[in-house]
Amino acid sequence: MTIKKTGSAKYEGLGKGGKGHVSTQSGALSDQPYGFQTRFEDKAGTNPEELIAAAHASCFTMALAFKLADAGHEDGTLDTSAEVSLEKDGDGFTVTKSALSTKANVPGLDKAKFEELAAEAKKGCPISKLLTCEITLETQFEG
Structure with a gap:
């Protein structure tokens, strides 16, 4: 079984002066603004x-x-x-890390089993498999 989902981006103008919009198939994002200012400065957008x-x-x-x-x-x-984390890398940039932090409250579960299952989930998550950067996981178990 193959599931396909789409996203799209449009960018008008080039470089720092350009402005873009990103959308998703589901409509969760629809023409959401993005560009240099939303990425490297504090302008509203994604x-x-x-x-x-x-x-x-x-x-x-x-x-x-x-x-x-x-x-x-x-x-x-x-x-x-x-x-x-996005870091300057020679001529461009590289995503170097995705640091996951999760807090859980699961009645009847002990901390050791929770951490085991969390590690398995980190390894098996399709987005974790997609990313080639370092992926860390911090857990907080409340019971």
Whole structure:
């Protein structure tokens, strides 16, 4: 089975003066502005790194939720963030790291089992597999 999802970007003008808009097939993003100012300054809009961070956080969280369900846990909450690092690299830039941080409250689960399942989810998450940068995981287990 192959599932295909699409996103699109349009950029008008070139370089720092250009302005772009990004959209997703689902409509979750529709002509969301992006460009130099939204990526490297504080102008409202989005940028590729925060979109990757959101994709990684959501993919990992879903993978962990399914790992927990497969282990017999039906109730709980997961709250994950991802911080994507973009570093200057010679002539351009490279995404060098995605740091996942997740907090979980899963009744009846012990911390060691949670950390084991979280590590498996990090490794198996399709977005983790896509990224070739360093991926770290910090867990906070509340019970």
